[in-house]
Amino acid sequence: MSYFDAASSAPLHPVARQALQASLDEGWADPARLYREGRRARLLLDAAREAAAEAIGCRPDELVFTTSGTRAVHTGIAGTLAGRHRVGRHLIVSAVEHSSVLHSAEMHRTQGGTVSEVPVLRTGAVSPDTYTEALRPDTALACLQSANHEVGTEQPVVAVADACRAAGVPLLVDAAQSLAWGRVEGGWSLLTGSAHKWGGPAGVGLLVVRKGVRYAPQGPADERESGRAPGFENIPGIVAAAASLRAVRAEAAAESARLRELTDRIRARVPELVPDVEVVGDPVRRLPHLLTFSCLYVDGETLLHELDREGFSVSSGSSCTSSTLTPSHVLKAMGVLSEGNVRVSLTLGTPAQDVDRFLDVLPGTVAAVREKLGAPTSAPAVTVQDGSLVVDTLGKRCPIPVIELAKVITGVPIGGTVRVLSDDEAARLDIPAWCEMRNQEYVGEEPTEGGTAYVVRRKAP
Amino acid sequence: MSYFDAASSAPLHPVARQALQASLDEGWADPARLYREGRRARLLLDAAREAAAEAIGCRPDELVFTTSGTRAVHTGIAGTLAGRHRVGRHLIVSAVEHSSVLHSAEMHRTQGGTVSEVPVLRTGAVSPDTYTEALRPDTALACLQSANHEVGTEQPVVAVADACRAAGVPLLVDAAQSLAWGRVEGGWSLLTGSAHKWGGPAGVGLLVVRKGVRYAPQGPADERESGRAPGFENIPGIVAAAASLRAVRAEAAAESARLRELTDRIRARVPELVPDVEVVGDPVRRLPHLLTFSCLYVDGETLLHELDREGFSVSSGSSCTSSTLTPSHVLKAMGVLSEGNVRVSLTLGTPAQDVDRFLDVLPGTVAAVREKLGAPTSAPAVTVQDGSLVVDTLGKRCPIPVIELAKVITGVPIGGTVRVLSDDEAARLDIPAWCEMRNQEYVGEEPTEGGTAYVVRRKAP
Numbered sequence: 001m002s003y004f005d006a007a008s009s010a011p012l013h014p015v016a017r018q019a020l021q022a023s024l025d026e027g028w029a030d031p032a033r034l035y036r037e038g039r040r041a042r043l044l045l046d047a048a049r050e051a052a053a054e055a056i057g058c059r060p061d062e063l064v065f066t067t068s069g070t071r072a073v074h075t076g077i078a079g080t081l082a083g084r085h086r087v088g089r090h091l092i093v094s095a096v097e098h099s100s101v102l103h104s105a106e107m108h109r110t111q112g113g114t115v116s117e118v119p120v121l122r123t124g125a126v127s128p129d130t131y132t133e134a135l136r137p138d139t140a141l142a143c144l145q146s147a148n149h150e151v152g153t154e155q156p157v158v159a160v161a162d163a164c165r166a167a168g169v170p171l172l173v174d175a176a177q178s179l180a181w182g183r184v185e186g187g188w189s190l191l192t193g194s195a196h197k198w199g200g201p202a203g204v205g206l207l208v209v210r211k212g213v214r215y216a217p218q219g220p221a222d223e224r225e226s227g228r229a230p231g232f233e234n235i236p237g238i239v240a241a242a243a244s245l246r247a248v249r250a251e252a253a254a255e256s257a258r259l260r261e262l263t264d265r266i267r268a269r270v271p272e273l274v275p276d277v278e279v280v281g282d283p284v285r286r287l288p289h290l291l292t293f294s295c296l297y298v299d300g301e302t303l304l305h306e307l308d309r310e311g312f313s314v315s316s317g318s319s320c321t322s323s324t325l326t327p328s329h330v331l332k333a334m335g336v337l338s339e340g341n342v343r344v345s346l347t348l349g350t351p352a353q354d355v356d357r358f359l360d361v362l363p364g365t366v367a368a369v370r371e372k373l374g375a376p377t378s379a380p381a382v383t384v385q386d387g388s389l390v391v392d393t394l395g396k397r398c399p400i401p402v403i404e405l406a407k408v409i410t411g412v413p414i415g416g417t418v419r420v421l422s423d424d425e426a427a428r429l430d431i432p433a434w435c436e437m438r439n440q441e442y443v444g445e446e447p448t449e450g451g452t453a454y455v456v457r458r459k460a461p
Numbered sequence: 462m463s464y465f466d467a468a469s470s471a472p473l474h475p476v477a478r479q480a481l482q483a484s485l486d487e488g489w490a491d492p493a494r495l496y497r498e499g500r501r502a503r504l505l506l507d508a509a510r511e512a513a514a515e516a517i518g519c520r521p522d523e524l525v526f527t528t529s530g531t532r533a534v535h536t537g538i539a540g541t542l543a544g545r546h547r548v549g550r551h552l553i554v555s556a557v558e559h560s561s562v563l564h565s566a567e568m569h570r571t572q573g574g575t576v577s578e579v580p581v582l583r584t585g586a587v588s589p590d591t592y593t594e595a596l597r598p599d600t601a602l603a604c605l606q607s608a609n610h611e612v613g614t615e616q617p618v619v620a621v622a623d624a625c626r627a628a629g630v631p632l633l634v635d636a637a638q639s640l641a642w643g644r645v646e647g648g649w650s651l652l653t654g655s656a657h658k659w660g661g662p663a664g665v666g667l668l669v670v671r672k673g674v675r676y677a678p679q680g681p682a683d684e685r686e687s688g689r690a691p692g693f694e695n696i697p698g699i700v701a702a703a704a705s706l707r708a709v710r711a712e713a714a715a716e717s718a719r720l721r722e723l724t725d726r727i728r729a730r731v732p733e734l735v736p737d738v739e740v741v742g743d744p745v746r747r748l749p750h751l752l753t754f755s756c757l758y759v760d761g762e763t764l765l766h767e768l769d770r771e772g773f774s775v776s777s778g779s780s781c782t783s784s785t786l787t788p789s790h791v792l793k794a795m796g797v798l799s800e801g802n803v804r805v806s807l808t809l810g811t812p813a814q815d816v817d818r819f820l821d822v823l824p825g826t827v828a829a830v831r832e833k834l835g836a837p838t839s840a841p842a843v844t845v846q847d848g849s850l851v852v853d854t855l856g857k858r859c860p861i862p863v864i865e866l867a868k869v870i871t872g873v874p875i876g877g878t879v880r881v882l883s884d885d886e887a888a889r890l891d892i893p894a895w896c897e898m899r900n901q902e903y904v905g906e907e908p909t910e911g912g913t914a915y916v917v918r919r920k921a922p
Contacts, residue, residue, distance in 0.1 A: 035774035067528035068692025103681035203695030220564035231529025234664030313496035
């Protein structure tokens with residue numbers, strides 16, 4: 001069994017387990033009480049806060065524990081927007097932030113605020129210049145993740161923080177994916193994290209608000225955690241979170257180098273072993289343990305299912321595997337292929353032979369899925385209209401539209417066009433991505449009855 | 462060591478510990494994922510939801526797990542007020558609700574809503590008739606705790622739920638203090654609870670929203686827990702919470718009878734053993750494990766400190782022990798004495814000899830605190846003005862104003878008055894309460910330079 005989805009949730013680190021069990025006896029009482037059980041709980045909480053603050057690089061009184069990374073993001077954004085509402089109601093986010101950031105932005109928009117979404121390069125990184133251009137006199141808050149959760153690309157936080165600082169705008173860094181590997185450098189103002197991503201327990205996040213940031217807690221008053229995180233403190237969880245962050249950091253340098261070698265191996269070997277694959281994300285400025293690739297003509301859900309049968313747990317940003325039927329907003333913003341998407345994120349200690357076995361298994365698995373999908377029981381209708389080949393894949397889900405496009409393209413004269421009719425949202429991303437991969441010209445899209453027509457012109461080989 | 466503050470937080474139940482440890486290995490993955498670790502986590506989460514729903518008496522799909530009881534209350538109130546905003550913006554709460562309810566009400570008020578606070582009888586219970594009178598055509602939500610957290614009085618939930626149902630108003634029941642002892646009966650619409658109150662771990666609460674209640678989740682979108690509780694699920698905590706609720710319920714009938722005997726013993730013995738004590742709360746319709754009394758002429762913080770030294774952990778609603786310097790809103794609403802207030806709440810399995818030892822130790826402890834306070838180093842100035850004795854305790858904290866009043870009253874002729882000058886908020890509650898206890902006439906209060914003058918007339922004995 002190889003669990004390759006650390007970016008979703010890491011198994012509990014042994015140190016976290018130990019700290020959790022030890023503090024179940026000492027940390028269950030109310031730390032606000034003055035009797036001995038309360039004082040003991042308070043000591044544990046204070047020590048955990050100091051340890052976490054040291055790992056983050058902030059003052060203990062700048063750090064509060066929340067109940068999840070998502071909650072930390074929601075809280076940090078809402079509190080800063082409210083605290084700085086006199087400055088204005090403009091919020092900046094990158095297009096590839098975690099959904100907790102984007103959903104906060106969406107709520108801000110529905111409440112009358114304005115949001116700028118900074119686009120990313122094909123690597124998944126924002127350009128510091130583009131980000132800086134989004135800063136305005138009425139910008140209340142800017143958000144930028146430390147590294148992307150789907151493709152592993154590191155963001156230029158230091159440069160963006162400098163620009164924000166120069167503009168007098170606080171920068172919130174969602175560091176959920178990178179805290180295991182080290183501090184976030186640069187002059188950020190707020191920072192969020194999530195313990196279960198670094199091997200701590202679920203139910204613990206953290207929110208750092210630097211002194212000097214105007215911050216107004218939202219929601220009903222509650223005196224716990226400096227008024228920033230309501231509800232009775234989960235002290236055993238918090239102790240385990242802080243202890244495991246320190247433990248993971250102690251292993252980080254060595255593990256980082258080792259895992260980077262393994263992910264480099266996958267990045268290099270997959271395109272050699274599997275035809276029609278795109279490895280996405282920055283090849284160098286990236287998290288050590290995470291990589292993502294997409295396989296043409298493959299249905300992500302089926303691929304994940306087959307890999308699970310082979311003993312590999314991975315995730316996917318393909319639309320086929322999500323309940324919303326839209327491809328990952330990250331892949332979309334990067335303009336890369338979403339179909340047959342696989343994210344591999346290794347846990348600490350992943351043995352090299354697990355990676356080798358993955359590379360052994362993957363080619364056959366992808367081939368089998370392709371074979372199954374290559375012959376849909378009802379072939380789409382191909383017609384000719386106004387001199388253009390029309391492939392009707394309406395009602396067919398990804399990756400069928402791309403598969404059918406690939407089937408017919410060789411029958412089109414050079415300079416001739418194909419119109420692929422599709423009502424699958426993923427086609428909007430995957431057909432242009434396919435064109436880029438296969439060196440064909442993507443002409444554009446037009447609305448058509450029941451969906452969209454994607455127009456592709458065959459180039460000379 | 463005797464921990465007598467279960468109402469703040471109960472030590473972890475052995476079943477909770479066992480379930481937590483077992484599920485650390487199985488419940489760390491993302492239950493939304495389709496691979497085996499995710500499916501295992503999902504199974505645990507589903508089973509815990511079913512167990513908790515069975516214990517509460519609701520459908521599993523009506524119950525979501527939150528990160529605390531406080532969060533459940535905040536969420537349940539905000540979601541229902543938003544879902545029913547077309548009906549109106551009127552909210553009803555009792556005057557003795559937990560601060561999480563009152564703070565939600567306060568926020569609703571600042572956002573332009575209206576709030577009715579239903580007063581309570583001297584027992585701490587609302588009268589169903591008084592509660593019913595507060596219902597209006599524009600009432601969006603009514604809230605009533607199942608039992609009070611400070612004095613243990615059970616509320617007439619069934620009768621109030623009937624009245625709410627007849628008026629078409631949903632009733633939210635904060636059941637944090639009573640869930641260990643059994644289901645909340647009656648036709649309530651929403652219910653909240655907190656695992657660490659029943660011996661489950663911190664970091665888990667629950668929110669039940671009956672089908673048919675108009676409910677609109679607030680805050681940024683998040684698909685977890687039916688969109689009602691954002692953030693990655695703390696599955697080991699949830700499993701432990703559900704398992705311990707079942708375990709505690711299995712012991713509830715026997716333990717309830719045993720603890721009720723012990724608390725009855727304290728209620729009966731304390732006034733015999735300690736002079737000038739008021740036992741507060743309903744003597745019969747109350748939680749089995751909880752009782753509260755107040756001692757005249759005693760500073761709550763000092764008393765708690767002395768009891769802690771004797772090995773007893775109890776809490777207090779006295780102003781002297783809280784950071785806000787105002788006495789408990791519960792005692793205030795009941796109109797009972799707040800000074801020297803002690804809440805005793807027994808944990809499951811508390812041995813009878815611990816209670817006996819408490820009764821042995823208490824009289825001497827109270828006497829020692831009284832002796833210390835009975836001779837303040839600087840005696841307040843006593844003067845005569847317009848035929849009335851004036852005792853100036855400005856700048857003196859509770860219980861000094863009452864102590865000085867008691868000292869001088871015997872020197873006042875029958876029918877004569879004493880004016881106690883005080884700037885301590887607790888005096889407003891404690892001087893009338895003292896008059897009631899000592900059969901003196903409380904005339905009223907008047908503003909005076911630097912504080913308030915409380916006027917007391919000496920009655921014939």
